[in-house]
Amino acid sequence: MNDVAARAGVSLKTVSRVVNGEPGVLPATAERVSRAIADLGFRRNDSARQLRTGRAAGIGLILEDVSDPFYSVLTRAVEQVVRDNDCLLLTGSCDDDPDREQELAMALCERRVDGLVMVPAATDHSYLAHEIRAGVPVVFVDRPPINLAADVVLADNVGGARDGVRHLINNGHRRIAYLGDDLAIFTARERLTGYRSALAGAGIPQDESLVVMGRAEPVAVRAALDRLLSQPNAATALFCGNNRLTTVVLRELAGRVDRPALVGFDDFELADLISPGLTVVAQDPAGLGRVAATLLFDRLAGLSDAPRRVVLPTVLIPRGSGEAPPPATF
Amino acid sequence: MNDVAARAGVSLKTVSRVVNGEPGVLPATAERVSRAIADLGFRRNDSARQLRTGRAAGIGLILEDVSDPFYSVLTRAVEQVVRDNDCLLLTGSCDDDPDREQELAMALCERRVDGLVMVPAATDHSYLAHEIRAGVPVVFVDRPPINLAADVVLADNVGGARDGVRHLINNGHRRIAYLGDDLAIFTARERLTGYRSALAGAGIPQDESLVVMGRAEPVAVRAALDRLLSQPNAATALFCGNNRLTTVVLRELAGRVDRPALVGFDDFELADLISPGLTVVAQDPAGLGRVAATLLFDRLAGLSDAPRRVVLPTVLIPRGSGEAPPPATF
DNA sequence: CTGAAAGCGCTTACAG
DNA sequence: CTGAAAGCGCTTACAG
Structure with a gap:
């Protein structure tokens, strides 16, 4: 900036005015400055600006894995809001x-981002209390924070799972298995609650042998399916707690003749093209991202209520796999 | 840092030493400083550090759309390398x-990122020459830069398309249509070249009525398919130039009885589960991201050859849709 | 309409 | 092993 000032024959402050489009510079002066900027290929140094203003014009996003379609769509939505607010x-x-989450969060805070959107992995977020007090708003998405009062935007996991399981019940099923993620994960617990609630609502007794929680590993899933589908009182329908599990289940089911009815939580790109079409409880990942980011910028703009909890609805999309009736009993 | 120094009864410099893990601090002193840091909840301000050191410990990634699976997988790979290098x-x-690309690139440069990885959209990248000269390496991925000498990492578009079309030819097809993206896009041109090369290699005459270039819009694709599949000398096989087109085509084909053989460029999550399985020419998006980011850090570490052009191979994955023979002629 | 001075919070280069 | 001074490149607050 000094070089630009020298070349244009003005002071540093005048260059700053031109660069920031502040009023009160004679057109002729501004013109000279602009030319000097172009000649020198000057580019304002944002670290210096940040240091002085205290504003990074950047927000941080922490999630499980961008390459997962659920999160990549969420990321895109956050990106859009961030861009509308002239941030990076x-x-x-x-x-x-959990360690990586905290590491990332701290790195982003050291970088003095203006705020944070995160899909939490840790089991204790009290480490963020100090940052929030220091004026860095944090909005959680998909899962709530633990030991911390902060904004959170969630999908209606209980209601969505209940709808999905109820749909199977309405199609005549009473032996419905639930395959879900590890119970350590918030959404897995919520969806299991929805499953139980649907059964209870229909007066169907809970059978713990029909509940399988764990990672989406082909071998484990195959073993579970073998058991679920061949035990004396076999399951006639499956409810899958998330998209990774559904994928593995679909693959394992591909070879089998008597396929159970199936409803999955989370929608897929090609879910309508497989045969039968996959019936799903669709979440709104873009909505989650958009609402969370918007809430973050509201906080940044001064909104100071108590932490909010926003729940977004899910939608049941029937495509065939969830409408198959149970086999006739003999 | 001043507060920490005061509380620990040491100088600023000593705090800096502790924070950065520099040697030459008495354990007892370091201990006092650490306690002061913890008590005050001190977090180093990276903008100040960046200003002084000139290093952002951050790199920028610009692409078309993170929510596209191809790019989200690429992003994940870049992220991994960036993390291994302790960057954000x-x-x-x-x-x-194009305008948005330049806007983003400039914003990232103002922020003084250490380097840039980008999937270009613009038709002129000379605007980056100054930045590169100023020491900010830029690595292009998926498409080469225009009017700029810079590193680029590409998939073997020509070879991949040639393999895919040749595969159809080997299965007996001679009327093979090519549906590709707009010719303004580099990869679309390359893949068309591969298509032509496969035909030429088999001595099959080029028929321009079989080549359709355009956006992946259902209405346009349907019209193209109607024409291609019903014209006097109808196409018996389709080669789709990218995943978005393939999806639309699959959807349009879903209702039809006489389905042509089909090979798509780009792999899909559920490509093996649709029926028939989708035969694809798979790119390696993670490889593209990894190689590009690694090259960027090599540049950052001082590598100073001429700009490189790395081409990653593609793999043909037969799953059924590309192996169907043409209908018997009468 | 324009500018001189101070300072944001660190690190660098040096001295002791 | 520890510290005092200067400076990175901007913006803020003020003066003229």
Whole structure:
């Protein structure tokens, strides 16, 4: 900026005015400055600006894995809001590793981002209390924070799972298995609650042998399916707690003749093209991202209520796999 | 840092030493400083550090759209390399808008990122020459830069398309249509070249009525398919130039009885589960991201050859849709 | 309409 | 092993 000032024959402050489009510079002066900027290929140094203003014009996004379609769509939505607010987005995947989450969050705070949107992995977020007090708003998405009062935007996991399971019940099923993620994960617990609630609502007794929680690994899923579908009182329908599990289940089911009815939580790109079409409880990942980011910027603009909890509805999309009736009993 | 120094009864410099893990601090002193840091909840301000050191410890990634699976997988790979180098990632989608690309690139440069990885959208990248000269390396991915000498990492578009079309030829097809993206897009041109090369190699005459270039819009695709599949000398096989087109085509084909053989460029999550399985020419989006980011850090570490052009191989994955023979002629 | 001075919070280069 | 001074490139607050 000094060089530009020298070349244009003005002071530093005048260059600053031109660069920032502040009023009160004679057109002729501004013109000279602009030319000097172009000649020198000057580009304002944002770190200096940040240091002085205290504003990074950047927000951080932490999630499990950008390459997962659910999160990549969410990321895109956050990106859009961030852009509308003339900010830049800093991102990081933490692979559900609590330490990595904290590492990322701290790195972003050291960088003095204006705020944070995060899909939490950790089991204790009290480490963020100090940052929030220091004026860095944090909005959680998809899962709530633990030991911390902060904004959170969630999908209606209980209601969505209940709808999905109820749909199977309405199609005549009473032996419905639930395959879900590890219970350590908030959404897995919520969806299991929805499953139980649907059964209870229909007066169907809970059978713990029909509930399988764990990672989406082909071998484990195959073993579970073998058991569920061949045990004396076999399951006639499956409800899958998330898209990764649904994928593995679909693949394992591909070879089998008597396929159970199936409803999955989370929608897929090609879900309508497989045969039968996959019936799903669709979440709104873009909505989650958009609402969370918008709330963050509202906080940044001064909104200071108590932490909010926003729940977004899910939608049941029947495509065939969830409408198959149970086999006739003999 | 001043507060920490005061509380620990040491100088600023000593605090800096502790924070940065520099040697030459008595354990007892370091201990006092650490306690002061913890008590005050001190977090180093990276903008100040950046200003002084000139290093952002951050790199920028610009691409078309993170929510596209191809790019989200690429993003994840870049992220991984960035993390291994103790950097943070700044991202932005430009929706194939040249102005937006430049806007993002400039914003990232003002922020003094250490380097840039980009899937270009613009038709002129000379605006980056100054930045590169100023020491900010830029690596292009998926498409080469225009009017600029810079590193680029590409998929083997020509070879991949040639393999895909040749595969159809080997299965007996001679009337093979090519549906590709707009010719303004580099990869679309390359893949068309591969298509032509495969035909030429088999001595099959080029028929321009079988080549359709355009956006992946259902209405346009349907019209093209109606024409291609019903014209006197109808196409018996289709080669789709990218995943978005393939999706639309699959959807349009879903209702039809006489389905042509089909090979798509780009792999899909559920490509093996649709029926028939989708035969694809798979790119390696993670490889593209990894190689590009690694090259960027090599540049940052001082590598100073001439700009490189790295081409990554593609793989043909037969799954059924590309192996169907043409209908018997009468 | 324009500018001189101070300072944001660190690190660098040097001295002791 | 520890510290005092200068400076990175801007903006803020003020003066003229």
